[in-house]
Amino acid sequence: MTNSTYQGSTHIVLGDFEIAVMAELHMEVSPGLAGWRGILEADDPNEDFNEVIRAEGNPTFRLADGRTGEFVPTNTSVGTGVLRITGSGPKPF
Helix, strand or coil, X not given: CCCCEEEEEEEEXXXXXXXXXXEEEEEEEECCEEEEEEXXXXXXXXXXXXXXXXXXXXXXXXXXXXXXXXXXXXXXXXXXXXXXXXXXXXXXX
């Protein structure tokens, strides 16, 4: 059985480049649709996530237990270290 939320550490993975972040992820279910979304917060509030936003294809993150998930960046505010995401594909938590 899987959870409908995840809170904990994760790493955004872009090839050999990684950013350590804390994740708050949750399922969203509406009639006929199911998906997931959340917030990734870097330790450094000055992280602007430029590499993630400019990445070709969907970026990936890796949870502490090794599970991975693809996501689409949806919003970031410069100087906050926060990136809002929408899941792409099955939820990894």
